[in-house]
Structures are given as structure tokens and as C-alpha cells.
Amino acid sequence: xxxxxxxxxxxxxxxxxxxxxxxxxxxxxxxxxxxxxxxxxxxxxxxxxxxxxxxxxxxxxxxxxxxxxxxxxxxxxxxxxxxxxxxxxxxxxxxxxxxxxxxxxxxxxxxxxxxxxxxxxxxxxxxxxxxxxxxxxxxxxxxxxxxxxxxxxxxxxxxxxxxxxxxxxxxxxxxxxxxxxxxxxxxxxxxxxxxxxxxxxxxxxxxxxxxxxxxxxxxxxxxxxxxxxxxxxxxxxxxxxxxxxxxxxxxxxxxxxxxx
Amino acid sequence: xxxxxxxxxxxxxxxxxxxxxxxxxxxxxxxxxxxxxxxxxxxxxxxxxxxxxxxxxxxxxxxxxxxxxxxxxxxxxxxxxxxxxxxxxxxxxxxxxxxxxxxxxxxxxxxxxxxxxxxxxxxxxxxxxxxxxxxxxxxxxxxxxxxxxxxxxxxxxxxxxxxxxxxxxxxxxxxxxxxxxxxxxxxxxxxxxxxxxxxxxxxxx
Numbered sequence: 001x002x003x004x005x006x007x008x009x010x011x012x013x014x015x016x017x018x019x020x021x022x023x024x025x026x027x028x029x030x031x032x033x034x035x036x037x038x039x040x041x042x043x044x045x046x047x048x049x050x051x052x053x054x055x056x057x058x059x060x061x062x063x064x065x066x067x068x069x070x071x072x073x074x075x076x077x078x079x080x081x082x083x084x085x086x087x088x089x090x091x092x093x094x095x096x097x098x099x100x101x102x103x104x105x106x107x108x109x110x111x112x113x114x115x116x117x118x119x120x121x122x123x124x125x126x127x128x129x130x131x132x133x134x135x136x137x138x139x140x141x142x143x144x145x146x147x148x149x150x151x152x153x154x155x156x157x158x159x160x161x162x163x164x165x166x167x168x169x170x171x172x173x174x175x176x177x178x179x180x181x182x183x184x185x186x187x188x189x190x191x192x193x194x195x196x197x198x199x200x201x202x203x204x205x206x207x208x209x210x211x212x213x214x215x216x217x218x219x220x221x222x223x224x225x226x227x228x229x230x231x232x233x234x235x236x237x238x239x240x241x242x243x244x245x246x247x248x249x250x251x252x253x254x255x256x257x258x259x260x
Numbered sequence: 261x262x263x264x265x266x267x268x269x270x271x272x273x274x275x276x277x278x279x280x281x282x283x284x285x286x287x288x289x290x291x292x293x294x295x296x297x298x299x300x301x302x303x304x305x306x307x308x309x310x311x312x313x314x315x316x317x318x319x320x321x322x323x324x325x326x327x328x329x330x331x332x333x334x335x336x337x338x339x340x341x342x343x344x345x346x347x348x349x350x351x352x353x354x355x356x357x358x359x360x361x362x363x364x365x366x367x368x369x370x371x372x373x374x375x376x377x378x379x380x381x382x383x384x385x386x387x388x389x390x391x392x393x394x395x396x397x398x399x400x401x402x403x404x405x406x407x408x409x410x411x412x413x414x415x416x417x418x419x420x421x422x423x424x425x426x427x428x429x430x431x432x433x434x435x436x437x438x439x440x441x442x443x444x445x446x447x448x449x450x451x452x453x454x455x456x457x458x459x460x461x462x463x464x465x
Contacts, residue, residue, distance in 0.1 A: 181344070188342040189397070190335045190404045191356035 034108030168247030267316035286437035294457035300443035345386035414442035
């Protein structure tokens with residue numbers, strides 16, 4: 001019986017660990033895509049610096065905006081001169097009025113389709129003397145990747161949940177049936193009739209609940225000591241816990257009289 | 261301690277044993293002997309609370325059989341030993357005991373000594389003889405100090421030498437006021453009271 005318990009404990013611990021690695025992997029990949037999105041700015045060109053300033057004021061408080069950089073014509077011409085060694089052309093450049101540029105960097109995790117539409121409306125309301133360049137191909141690429149990642153995560157979780165529930169129920173059922181002879185002899189020998197139910201509950205705590213709390217503690221400690229930069233949502237842990245409890249409940253129902 | 265009134269045992273709509281009144285006081289060894297198929301085993305099972313097709317009432321210490329459904333105070337030993345073969349003799353003896361006191365440990369050791377199991381205490385039960393298995397069951401029953409120990413076909417358990425050892429083991433539980441109720445095909449020696457079943461009626465001999 002001891003082997004049974006140790007085996008079930010280790011298996012459930014491993015399955016929970018795999019499930020949480022899946023969550024962390026998802027968060028890691030999502031964060032990577034969001035970072036890529038946030039490093040891809042929108043460029044707004046305007047000959048009127050005041051327009052750029054007004055846009056800057058309008059969008060400064062928006063949650064999905066990470067930072068804005070405004071570069072005026074003089075700054076741009078100086079950069080061009082320094083970058084391409086155009087010192088001899090300084091006087092020529094002075095004769096041209098270059099447009100000002102505003103670079104807008106977004107927060108990848110918040111800049112979704114809805115935010116983009118909202119942002120475009122603001123730009124359209126800012127007048128016709130601006131032009132903007134949005135790297136649609138990059139944006140679409142990462143948005144599609146994120147959508148795919150979300151789908152994989154959702155369906156992966158559903159499949160794993162069913163698999164985990166099945167394994168939990170199967171393990172309990174298998175080992176309880178295997179111990180039937182032990183409990184039959186125990187009762188015939190004069191053992192108390194409620195002992196099996198008591199042990200079923202104790203085993204449920206030992207085999208299911210303790211591994212869960214170990215994983216929960218491990219995840220929080222790893223986050224606290226900054227080994228893990230992602231925080232697994234408490235709702236995810238709640239689902240895992242609920243599956244374990246459901247597994248025990250279903251096993252008890254299937255086992256019927258044995259655990260009553 | 262054991263009171264049976266207006267009892268009739270029914271199996272396949274046929275009455276097997278009928279008893280008007282049976283009273284057995286604590287601390288006595290009672291033997292019920294009858295031929296095969298007289299209903300002895302079912303009678304013991306009905307006292308134990310495993311068989312319910314009977315009329316009348318069975319009371320143990322003034323409480324009905326229903327009272328003992330969840331808190332059994334009787335132990336039934338059948339001809340077939342109920343033992344965990346992969347466990348040791350000791351583990352099988354202490355199986356139903358949640359906590360073993362020092363006194364119980366000492367008592368088990370003494371009873372094992374009487375039964376000749378001392379040198380087999382750490383041996384797995386699959387490697388011991390049938391009579392050793394029956395001794396394990398007896399000691400296991402005795403150390404729990406139940407109200408009643410019910411022995412089905414007790415004459416098949418042991419040879420003459422071991423039979424006397426078994427009676428010796430019962431002394432511990434009898435001293436504590438329990439009843440040992442054994443069935444057999446022939447009348448057994450060294451018991452206090454005898455009953456026989458003739459023409460479906462149980463009569464004191």
C-alpha cells in the first residue's frame with residue numbers, strides 16, 4: 001500500500017508540474033510576442049510641430065501607449081548630417097523644411113485590435129496634415145501568432161484537464177480495487193467499518209492535495225526569488241485544485257459502498 | 261449476554277432452525293453441533309449481523325443486532341482463513357487494531373507463545389500451515405476482546421494438540437466476560453454448554 005501511495009503522489013506531482021510548465025511556457029512565449037510588438041513603433045510625419053504636440057498630449061494618458069518620441073526638423077537634419085557625414089550640405093539642408101516625426105511605442109500586451117482602431121480614430125481626428133506609417137505586416141504577424149498561441153493554450157488546457165482528471169480517477173479507482181482484499185480481511189478480522197472511508201479521505205489529501213500545494217508553493221517561491229519572471233494566475237491554480245477535488249469526488253462515487 | 265427469542269432462520273423460504281428462547285451468559289464456551297446443512301453457519305452469520313433472513317430477535321448485551329451493524333462486537337471465524345498472504349504473522353494479527361498498547365503487545369506475544377507461533381512472527385503467512393493461519397485468526401480475535409467469538413465448523417480447525425492450545429487461548433477472552441460460540445458436526449470436548457439441532461429445533465443437551 002505504501003508503494004501505491006508513493007507512486008500516485010509522484011505521478012500527480014509530475015503531472016501538475018507538467019501542467020504548470022505548460023502555463024509558464026505560454027506566458028513566456030506570449031511575453032516574447034508582446035515585446036516584439038512593443039518594439040515596433042508607429043511613425044507619424046507632420047510639417048506642423050504643433051499637430052504632433054497635440055497628438056502627443058492626447059495619447060499620453062492612454063494605457064496602451066508605452067512611450068512617444070518627437071523629433072523636429074532641426075533634430076532630424078542634424079542626425080542626417082552626423083550619420084552620413086553631410087557637413088558640407090548643412091547649408092543646403094537649412095533651405096529645406098523637413099517634416100517632424102513622432103515615434104509611438106505601444107505596450108504589446110494591451111495594444112490589441114480594439115486599441116488599434118481607437119488609436120486610428122484619434123489620428124484621423126487630428127487633421128489631414130499628418131501622415132503615418134504603421135508596419136502592418138509585422139503587427140499582423142505577431143497578432144496571428146498570439147491568436148494561435150491563445151488557441152493552443154486554450155485547447156491544450158482542455159485536453160490536459162480531461163487527461164489529468166482521467167488519470168486521477170483511474171489511479172484512485174485502480175489502487176482502491178487492488179486493495180479490496182486487504183479491506184475485506186480487515187473487516188472480517190474485526191476492524192472498524194468506517195476505517196476505509198477515513199483512509200480514502202486521508203489518501204485524497206496525501207495523494208492529491210499535498211502535491212498541489214507543493215507545486216503552488218514552488219511557483220510562488222520561484223517568483224518571489226525571481227527565478228521565475230511570470231506569475232501563474234491564481235485562477236489557474238483554482239482550476240487545478242478543482243480538478244483534483246473532482247477526481248477524488250468522482251472516484252468516491254464510482255467506488256460507491258467501498259468508501260462509505 | 262446473548263438473548264435469542266422466538267427465532268426462526270429462513271433460507272429459500274424454508275425454516276432451518278427455530279429457537280424459542282436461548283440465553284447465554286458471558287464467560288462461557290458454547291458448542292452447537294449438528295449435521296451438515298442444518299443451518300449452523302447461517303445461524304452464526306445472523307448473530308454476526310451478516311444474514312438477515314430470520315424472524316425473532318437477537319440481543320447482545322440488551323441491544324438488538326441493528327445496533328451492532330456499524331460497530332461490530334462479534335467476530336466470526338469461518339473454516340476458510342481470511343489472511344493477507346503477503347504480510348507477516350505479526351502484521352496479520354495486529355491488522356484490525358488501530359493502536360497497539362504495550363499490554364496488547366505483551367498479550368499477543370504470550371498468545372503466540374501458547375500457539376507456537378513465536379518463531380514464525382516475522383514469517384509471511386503464505387509460508388505457514390493452515391493451523392497456524394487459524395491460530396493467527398484466533399489470536400487476532402481474542403486480543404480485541406469482543407463480546408462474542410463465533411467459530412464455524414470449529415472441529416475442522418485443529419488436530420487434538422492444537423485444539424487444546426486453542427481452548428487455552430480462549431481463556432483470556434472468557435476471563436473478560438466474552439462468549440465463545442462454536443459450531444461443529446460432532447459434540448466437542450471441554451465446552452461448558454452444548455446445544456444440538458434436531459428436526460430444525462435447537463435443544464440444550
